[in-house]
Amino acid sequence: MQNIVLVGTQWGDEGKGKIVDYLSEKADYVVRFQGGNNAGHTVIIGDQKIVLHFIPSGILRQNTVCMIGNGVVVNIKALFEEVKMLQKLGFQVTPENLRISENAHLILPYHIYMDILAEKNRGDQKIGTTAKGIGPAYADKISRTGIRMSHLRDMKDFEQRVRYNIEQKNTLIAHLYKDEVIEYQYVHDEIIEFRDWVLPFLTNVSTELRQAHHKGKKVLFEGAQGTSLDIDHGTYPFVTSSNTVAGGACVGAGVGPTMIDGVIGVCKAYTTRVGSGPFPTELMDEVGKAIAQKGQEFGATTGRPRRCGWLDGVFLSHAVWVNGVTDLAMTKLDVLSGFETIKIATSYRYPTGVTSNAFVSENDVLEKVEPVYEELSGWEVIPKDCTSLAQMPQTVQKFLSRVEEIAGTRVSLLSTGPDRRDQIVIHDFF
Numbered sequence: 001m002q003n004i005v006l007v008g009t010q011w012g013d014e015g016k017g018k019i020v021d022y023l024s025e026k027a028d029y030v031v032r033f034q035g036g037n038n039a040g041h042t043v044i045i046g047d048q049k050i051v052l053h054f055i056p057s058g059i060l061r062q063n064t065v066c067m068i069g070n071g072v073v074v075n076i077k078a079l080f081e082e083v084k085m086l087q088k089l090g091f092q093v094t095p096e097n098l099r100i101s102e103n104a105h106l107i108l109p110y111h112i113y114m115d116i117l118a119e120k121n122r123g124d125q126k127i128g129t130t131a132k133g134i135g136p137a138y139a140d141k142i143s144r145t146g147i148r149m150s151h152l153r154d155m156k157d158f159e160q161r162v163r164y165n166i167e168q169k170n171t172l173i174a175h176l177y178k179d180e181v182i183e184y185q186y187v188h189d190e191i192i193e194f195r196d197w198v199l200p201f202l203t204n205v206s207t208e209l210r211q212a213h214h215k216g217k218k219v220l221f222e223g224a225q226g227t228s229l230d231i232d233h234g235t236y237p238f239v240t241s242s243n244t245v246a247g248g249a250c251v252g253a254g255v256g257p258t259m260i261d262g263v264i265g266v267c268k269a270y271t272t273r274v275g276s277g278p279f280p281t282e283l284m285d286e287v288g289k290a291i292a293q294k295g296q297e298f299g300a301t302t303g304r305p306r307r308c309g310w311l312d313g314v315f316l317s318h319a320v321w322v323n324g325v326t327d328l329a330m331t332k333l334d335v336l337s338g339f340e341t342i343k344i345a346t347s348y349r350y351p352t353g354v355t356s357n358a359f360v361s362e363n364d365v366l367e368k369v370e371p372v373y374e375e376l377s378g379w380e381v382i383p384k385d386c387t388s389l390a391q392m393p394q395t396v397q398k399f400l401s402r403v404e405e406i407a408g409t410r411v412s413l414l415s416t417g418p419d420r421r422d423q424i425v426i427h428d429f430f
Contacts, residue, residue, distance in 0.1 A: 002261050003219045004429055005246040006329075008226030009265040009319035011273040012244075013297075013306060015331030016266045017041025019413065020057040020222050021420050023264075026430040028217040029065050029209070030058030032224065033252030034242040036073040036107055036137070037082075038130040039224035044418045050089065054079050056222045059086060059093060067205050070103035071242065071252020073137040074149065075112075076194045100198070101205040101254075102150040108162065109190055110169055110182045111136040117177045138241040140165065149202055152195050162187055206254025213259060218430050221249040221260075227319040228273075235363055238277030246323040264429065265325035265409075267316060269333045269399075272297055272306040278366035281309035281345045295335040310343040310373065313406035318359035320407045327412035327427060330403070333396065334416050339378040342399060345371035346406060376402060382416050389414070389426050 006023065008014040021043045024030050037053035043060060044050075050060065054074065058064040068074065083093045111133030118136070119129045129135060140146040145165055151158045163184055170181040212219060223244055228234045230244040242248065246263045250256060270291055273279045282288070288308045291297070297306035319325065336342055347357040348369035355372060379395040386392055389400070400411050412427035 002216070002430075003213070003221070003255070003259050004262045004264060005221040005223065005249045005260055005323075006264045006266065007223035007244065007246050007323050007325075009267040009316055009323070009325065009328070010226045010271055010312075011228040011279075012039075012224075012226040013272055013274065014226060014266040014268050015042075015415055016223065017043050017052065017057045018331065018415060018418075018420060019264070019266050019329045020220065021060055022413075022423055023220050023429060024056070024058030024061045024064045026218060027058060027061075027064055027220040029067060029212055029219045030056040031067040031069055031205070031209070031219060031221045031249075031253050032056050032072050033069040033221055033249045034071040034244060035224035035240065036132060036134045037075055037078045038132045038134045038240065041222075041224070043420060045420055048089070050086075052082065054082055055086070055093070055098065058220065058222070059098065060091060062092070064097070066098050067208070067253070068098075068100045068104060069205050069253035070101040071248060072101070073105050073107050073134055073141070074100065075107040075133065076198050077190060078107075078132075080194050080197060095200040098201055099203045099205060099208060100149060100201045102148065102202045103205075104149050105137055105141045105146040106149060106151075106191075107133040107137045108147060108165075109133075109187050110166060111140070113182060114169060114173075117173065117179055121177060135241040149198070152191070152199060152202075155192075155195070158191075159184075159188070209253060209255055213255075221253060223249070227265075227322060228315065230322075233322050233361070235277050235361055235366065238275065238363065246325075262326040262429065263324050264327050264329055264412075265320060265323055266329045266331060267311075267319075268295075268331050269311060269336050270295075271309045271312050271315075273309075274304050274306050278363050279307055279309060280314075280348060280366060280369050280371045281312045282307050283309045287339070290339075291335060294338075295332055310345060310371070311403070312371070313344045313346050313374075313403070314348055314357055314359050314371075316403075316407050317357070320409050325407075325409050327429065328403070328407060328409055329413035329415070330400070330411055331415040333414055334382050334422075337379060337381045342376045342378045343373040344376065344402065344406065346374045347372040374402070384417075386416065386424060389424060392424075 056066040114136040291308040379393040414424040
């Protein structure tokens with residue numbers, strides 16, 4: 001395969017960063033195509049833990065070119081801080097190995113402010129925003145009042161656009177939120193500090209990818225968040241503001257669908273969720289607490305504790321279909337070691353008594369369904385010296401085989417520990 005899309009098949013936090021880090025060793029390009037710094041991809045190299053929010057995990061590989069596509073919303077101050085963090089750790093980040101789409105939209109200080117005010121105004125109807133300004137930035141984009149990276153090239157034009165936006169938002173702040181209004185100078189000062197630094201990184205990502213394709217280069221499209229958080233296919237309104245599914249790669253990077261050769265869906269061996277919203281397989285007992293503790297389930301971006309539950313096969317099957325997943329990469333298999341019994345939800349039982357294995361995205365319905373579980377024998381431990389599926393305990397092999405049957409696609413990669421070397425490849429990708 002030459003061009004691969006990698007997405008999360010759950011509510012994010014599936015371990016995509018580690019899988020991207022592995023795949024980027026063979027990829028020539030790694031491209032982020034949606035989201036912003038509300039994502040948090042973690043890679044562990046030896047005793048070094050690196051959390052990336054904007055930059056693709058491929059930046060940790062010496063010969064990989066990383067791109068931030070037009071579908072991403074960019075906070076240039078946060079991006080600057082992330083680049084400096086990487087450089088301090090000894091990684092090279094220059095316009096030679098990091099490109100940013102000139103059509104990507106900016107997250108400006110007023111987007112963050114509006115995000116905070118809107119969430120505060122929701123009262124007990126909060127949706128669990130990360131307060132990074134992601135939603136308001138996408139809202140401006142759709143309203144056609146957004147500010148693109150390319151607008152930084154002409155500060156007179158930039159000022160005119162931003163002043164108009166601030167005027168509109170101040171009207172809303174004064175009359176609805178009844179809070180302090182936004183000053184243009186504050187926005188200007190933050191942007192001007194990083195403008196000259198960011199301009200050399202700007203390019204036409206779509207054109208560069210076209211050239212790379214004609215040269216036979218290998219491209220990995222890196223998704224953020226997960227399928228359950230997709231603005232259209234997730235548990236709306238408890239979702240993010242972009243299309244996290246594989247189809248978003250084409251729109252968010254500027255490539256046609258026939259350019260995609262395969263889709264890797266990353267899933268944990270269990271399920272987690274951060275923030276509000278329905279979670280059919282959530283465990284509120286000691287088992288849930290044990291999974292959370294063993295899996296160190298805290299958000300890489302927010303630090304918030306993650307809710308934990310058994311693997312939801314109903315949603316996994318739905319995610320495989322929506323994304324066109326050709327291969328699954330399963331992470332945190334080691335976390336389930338030591339449980340006598342492992343459960344997989346194979347269907348939902350509705351209040352009417354009807355049982356179905358079809359996923360329904362309405363929150364009111366999902367809040368009331370009861371997961372129907374299939375129980376499998378657990379395993380004591382996954383030996384550290386396992387290098388192939390055949391060396392795995394039989395109970396692990398049976399678990400994976402059942403996951404494949406439920407999901408409707410094959411498991412091709414296993415993550416058996418936190419380090420980048422803790423991988424078992426069943427079917428290669430590139």
